[in-house]
Amino acid sequence: MLRIGPVQLATNLLLAPIAGYCDLAFRTICREFGGVGLACTDLLSPQGLLRGTATSLDLAKTNDFDKPVGMQLYGSDPEIMAAGARWAVEHGATVVDINMGCPVDKVTKKDGGSKLLTDLSRAVSIAQRVVNELERCPLDCAEWMRRIGSGGVPPKSGPVPLTCKMRLCWHTADYESGNACSPHLARMLADVGVAAVTVHGRTTEMKFSGEVSRPGIARVVDAIGGRIPVIGNGDVREPADAVRMFRETGCDGVMIGRGALSTPWLFRDCWEVLSGNPCPAPPTIHEQVAMIRRFFDLMRTYRDDHYALFQINRRVSWFAKPLQRRLDDGKMEGIKPFKEAVRNARTPSAVYEALDRFDSGGLRGGFGAWEAESAAA
Ligand SMILES: Cc1cc2nc3c(=O)[nH]c(=O)nc-3n(C[C@H](O)[C@H](O)[C@H](O)COP(=O)(O)O)c2cc1C
Structure with missing residues (x-):
């Protein structure tokens, strides 16, 4: 040890x-x-x-x-x-x-x-x-x-x-x-x-x-x-x-x-x-999204909203890498609009909305479609 x-x-x-x-x-x-x-x-x-x-x-x-x-x-x-x-x-x-x-x-x-x-x-x-x-x-x-x-x-x-x-x-x-x-x-x-x-x-x-x-x-x-x-x-x-x-x-x-x-x-x-044990299964997509949310929440707590947004905008691509691997089975179209939505988020609520929508499969139609839908709402 x-x-x-x-x-x-x-x-x-x-x-x-x-x-x-x-x-x-x-x-x-x-x-x-x-x-x-x-x-x-x-x-x-x-x-x-x-x-x-x-x-x-x-x-x-x-x-x-x-x-x-x-x-x-x-x-x-x-x-x-x-x-x-x-x-x-x-x-x-x-x-x-x-x-x-x-x-x-x-x-x-x-x-x-x-x-x-x-x-x-x-x-x-x-x-x-x-x-x-x-x-x-x-x-x-x-x-x-x-x-x-x-x-x-x-x-x-x-x-x-x-x-x-x-x-x-x-x-x-x-x-x-x-x-x-x-x-x-x-x-x-x-x-x-x-x-x-x-x-x-x-x-x-x-x-x-x-x-x-x-x-x-x-x-x-x-x-x-x-x-x-x-x-x-x-x-x-x-x-x-x-x-x-x-x-x-x-x-x-x-x-x-x-x-x-x-x-x-x-x-x-x-x-x-x-330690001689098998490698654990990776976190599920839901758990990975929860982890990104947790990181963002902690950043807001330890620093401030402005810095937390700067960090999540620049780090979402890193966090999305294992998600991308998990989604390589044909459902990948959700990742790009998710990353774009988080990268473009200018308020905490926009980050949470992107996380929620990705988690529930709601970004599969593409970021453009989502923007149009949000603008219409
Ligand atoms: C963007 C960036 C910032 C780094 N900052 C530090 C630092 O503040 N202090 C330090 O000792 N090493 C720093 N490193 C070096 C890393 O600690 C590490 O030695 C290096 O990335 C190799 O390890 P890795 O392949 O596991 O990343 C930095 C590396 C990168 C890529």
Whole structure:
């Protein structure tokens, strides 16, 4: 079973941070399906948290059901990162994570994210400073009980653990010539008290293209030699991929990102299969529609109607992917008008109407027909 520092997780499956997607509402629906050992916030700016910027505070939102939760920080200044880590501990983090893998210019131009893979001494000094800060603000037993969630085992007392999420290295040529920095970096991070590392098996230059390299992750596992857990990440879209990640890398946990965006029940499925059970049947169409409704309701509760509409407009295509597969038996004409209706919805009631009509088969005549009908009514 996967243990991160003092935190015993209920499963060895983790929900990845995906900026703009893995918010509290989405983490909640993944957890409701089951199988999530740990979920992480999207990357957070420590400066934003410390200044109390509305966007950062929204991104850092959590609650008692959303446990255990990692809060991911990005940046390059050890003091600011340490202050951000303390903020995270004071605001509900079960684990603090440092982003050492983001390839986006906005982050790397300020020496954060995967830019740290080009300056290992800075990466390690940030981690060391954050570990020291976390040791100065330990949680007591009662607080650990709140942070651990239902499936986990609470530690007695002590500091929140630090994890780091990295890529194989920056340059693909370095990886190909056997000079990826990740095995070396992972060892140095373990030396300064980092409790686990996650490795996305791509280089920075690859961004999200090409195939994930499981041998690259296996090299980090070998280098660490069991001192701390290594979590493998990349391209897990079905239970067989998770099985392969464990088998081919020897990793201790698997982190799943994009695969969960269309299939939030993927953790449940992976966990059942990894436990030797058959893969459960997918949710029915009715249950999937209920899940989309639940996501929208939670977004309205945790954020506001405007943001909830923005999110449901852009995410309906992801959610509709498994519906499309279910409807491939000839009744597919309902999907397109459904997606169009939700994408074009400008009020919550328009979203609910589209969901109701799709659920009852009422969008099969096409979006145009529905619009004409609605206009006539
Ligand atoms: C749109 C997008 C946003 C992402 N945001 C983050 C982030 O905030 N922090 C992070 O560590 N990784 C981030 N990632 C990387 C994912 O966590 C993950 O490492 C990557 O997508 C590979 O895993 P997957 O194939 O399971 O998605 C992001 C990926 C995407 C596609």
